[in-house]
Amino acid sequence: MGTVFSIDVRAGVSVAALDDVVRWLHWVDGTFSTYQPGSVVSRLSRGELTPDECPAEVREVLALVREASAATDGYFTDAPHGFLDPTGLVKGWAIERASDLLAAAGSTAHSVNGGGDVQLVGSVSADGPRRPWRVGIAHPLRPRRLIAVISAEDAAVATSGTAERGQHIVDPHRGAPPEGLAAVTVVGPRLAWVDVAATAAFAMGPERGMAWVEAQADLEALAVTATGHTRQTSGFARWGTLT
DSSP: OOSOEEEEEEESOOHHHHHHHHHHHHHHHHHHOSSOTTSHHHHHHTTSSOGGGSOHHHHHHHHHHHHHHHHTTTSSOSOTTSSOOTHHHHHHHHHHHHHHHHHHTTOSEEEEEETTEEEEESOSOSSSSOOOEEEEEEOSSSTTOEEEEEEESSEEEEEEESTTTOSOOOBTTTTBOOSSEEEEEEEESOHHHHHHHHHHHHHHOHHHHHHHHHTSTTOEEEEEETTSOEEEOTTGGGTEEEO
16 A cells, blocks of 8 residues: 555454465555555456456445545545546555454454554553553654654544645645645544545645544544644544644
């Protein structure tokens, strides 16, 4: 998926279970890649396959993308650059599914991190006093600095912005990158939806994006504007603190 994944398991999982998770992530990469011409998504985009001829997971993701588009007034789309590209949802969905595989294998405390988007289960201390996981949020305008730290158990964190890949998110209603934001970080229960929300809120811009997150149940957000100012939803402080 063009990024680094890390898995931190604190208890209850065999090496074989970890191998299964890694194989799953490689399968997702090979199936949904828009860069590999032989991937299922690339073939689907060219019309060489129909959705019914695709694996069930592809049909599941396409259905989730349609739901996300409806829930975000079209700011999240499966064709942000004019061709089929569900990868805005796939990474969060894949990380969430990887976490579920670990939980099914017996893990009660783990973190799965893909390029800074994280699904957290349990706490850092699998035994003894519970301590929440801590996730540092990179400052989008100041390299090697943090803008905030999230402390959470059983939660997901996703960030969309310009720091790693430049201005790559498009407002589909205007056909151009949104203005006024450098990054949006969203916290909530499950990463597939949290990842969608971060992308959609960034595409909406600072005013509409933060108002939209505020209206969503179980989601909170921190936005960093293009000038370096921060904005938070009303409940963000229970998850994170600015540095």
